[in-house]
Amino acid sequence: MLGKELLGSGSFGRVYKYKDKLNGDVYAIKDIIISDVKNKFLKEVNHLGKLQSIYVVKCYDIWTEKKRLYIQMELCTKSLKDLLEEKAIAFQRQPNQTFDSFEYFITSHLMLEMFECVEYLHTSQPPVIHRDLKPANILINDKPIDNRFLKLCDFGLATHHNRMGSQSDTHTNNVGTDKYMAPEVKSGNNYNEKSDIYSMGFILLDLFDINDNIDME
Numbered sequence: 001m002l003g004k005e006l007l008g009s010g011s012f013g014r015v016y017k018y019k020d021k022l023n024g025d026v027y028a029i030k031d032i033i034i035s036d037v038k039n040k041f042l043k044e045v046n047h048l049g050k051l052q053s054i055y056v057v058k059c060y061d062i063w064t065e066k067k068r069l070y071i072q073m074e075l076c077t078k079s080l081k082d083l084l085e086e087k088a089i090a091f092q093r094q095p096n097q098t099f100d101s102f103e104y105f106i107t108s109h110l111m112l113e114m115f116e117c118v119e120y121l122h123t124s125q126p127p128v129i130h131r132d133l134k135p136a137n138i139l140i141n142d143k144p145i146d147n148r149f150l151k152l153c154d155f156g157l158a159t160h161h162n163r164m165g166s167q168s169d170t171h172t173n174n175v176g177t178d179k180y181m182a183p184e185v186k187s188g189n190n191y192n193e194k195s196d197i198y199s200m201g202f203i204l205l206d207l208f209d210i211n212d213n214i215d216m217e
Contacts (some may be wrong), residue, residue, distance in 0.1 A: 007077065017075060027060065030071040034064060051128070054145055055120040057153040076139035076151060080110075084135055084206055099209075107207055113150040114138060114207075118200060121152070122193040129192065131157040131185065132176045133199035135206060161192050 005017040013032035020027065052058070061072040088095075091103045099107065117138070121128040130137075130152065137154045157176060176185060182198035184191040204210075 017077070026075050028073045028075045030073065032069045032071075034067045034069050051121075051124070051155070053120055054148060055117040055151060057139055057151045073153075075142055076153070077142055078140045079136050080114075080138040080140065080150070080203070080207075081135035083110075083140060088209070110150065111204060111207060113148060114200065114203065117150060117152045118196055121158075122196070126160045127193045128155075129159050129161050130155065130196050130199075131159060132180075133196055133203065134177045134180045135203060138203070 007015045007017050007028065009015070013030060016029045016031060018027050018029050019025070057076060058074040059071060060074070061070075063070050087103070087107075091100065093099070093103065118130070118133070121130055132154060133152075137152065139151045139153050140149050141151055176199070178186075180199040180202045182191065182195035185195050
């Protein structure tokens with residue numbers, strides 16, 4: 001592979017942009033030290049293998065080499081977090097200035113795409129709870145299909161929800177990113193896929209530039 005370029009890094013590993021020397025295609029490669037791989041990345045590999053959809057970042061291949069785990073995925077060089085940082089500048093909007101009609105309708109379309117992605121997870125069999133929905137985990141597709149741009153990624157904290165089982169509402173508590181975490185996920189283990197909707201509400205506050213200084217306690 002050629003053209004290795006670092007896209008991002010975290011405590012568990014790094015994500016690189018690669019160009020295949022045989023076909024010229026460009027991919028994202030997540031590079032993780034196997035000694036650091038616990039349940040988080042094993043679960044991510046499992047979920048990515050099963051969730052094959054336009055609503056989820058595509059996984060092409062998974063392999064190990066020299067005590068490292070590699071996940072080859074479709075390339076999405078930007079996230080909703082990046083877009084939010086640039087959106088006001090792109091529309092030449094000053095701080096505290098309201099949206100014009102163009103920004104409002106484009107923002108509404110992004111909202112629709114986000115809910116379609118989450119609906120896909122929640123209508124899977126069994127339903128999938130993402131548990132870490134936030135702007136950084138909503139990617140912007142470099143090659144949109146049917147005018148769709150958004151895809152979900154990072155399923156390391158995702159879990160299945162079995163509505164029929166006696167333990168259907170029992171899940172690990174206090175997982176995810178604090179700002180977007182539903183109260184029931186923070187404090188207890190009796191929750192379902194609706195906790196993702198809470199997270200989406202706070203993402204919408206970011207997306208529509210609404211003051212989120214709200215006491216949710």
